[in-house]
Ligand code: SF4
Ligand SMILES: [Zn+2]
């Protein structure tokens with residue numbers, strides 16, 4: 001088998017389009033796809049300060065690397081990396097070391113905050129105290145702190161490393177939990193324009209798969225040598241991911257079809273649920289769709 005475009009030895013086979021690409025053609029394909037997503041969905045404007053939620057994992061490292069080149073080309077766009085240390089011993093401390101080194105070598109400003117500093121406990125300590133699903137509390141705290149840290153650093157828009165696999169899993173998880181309202185907050189660009197308290201999120205890797213990102217990260221030496229989060233295996237997401245991967249290996253257009261049909265219905269979903277979005281927590285003042293935000297509810301349980 002040879003590269004579809006130049007006949008060189010391929011590094012990847014793309015099952016959905018049934019083509020193989022060599023290293024050079026794959027890098028070009030990948031970067032073009034990100035640029036197209038940024039352009040079509042108007043993810044940011046020249047002159048914006050773009051924050052990148054950096055965990056040190058491959059998705060966020062690839063996002064940072066690509067947005068850095070885009071910002072350099074645009075000259076006026078500024079980038080700042082934001083990292084949250086959840087306090088997962090033997091895992092996050094290691095990925096953050098990798099992230100810090102990359103930012104230092106590339107002169108990228110990096111702001112780090114932690115659950116310990118902001119909430120008084122690491123995730124490891126919280127999970128010893130509360131019988132709770134790790135990813136439920138961790139996901140809520142992480143989103144909350146990213147938003148706060150983005151506000152503190154006057155960031156206009158916050159990029160995350162979410163990819164096509166993550167998004168298809170979330171769409172299905174919301175369906176399985178009968179939580180369509182949560183799906184109205186998905187898509188390549190989320191949040192409400194001109195809401196000063198909620199920094200909008202963008203997903204430049206939205207149309208790229210886990211496999212493509214892994215290959216890109218490997219070629220560009222952006223892949224961390226560390227394993228998955230130790231809490232990930234027990235998550236509902238892990239089960240949905242395995243089921244979807246199995247289905248996609250038999251029917252290679254499954255994930256793409258989920259994303260594209262979802263994007264067709266997304267404007268209607270956003271319209272239906274837009275009123276729910278504009279609200280602020282009566283305890284901490286941060287954005288929420290309820291009277292009290294989920295972070296404050298968890299903090300009450302932790303402090304009991
Ligand atoms: S896998 Fe779950 S517990 Fe681990 S960092 Fe992600 S959200 Fe947090
Ligand atoms: Zn080629």
Ligand SMILES: [Zn+2]
Nearest residue numbers: 281284293296
């Ligand atoms: Zn709150």
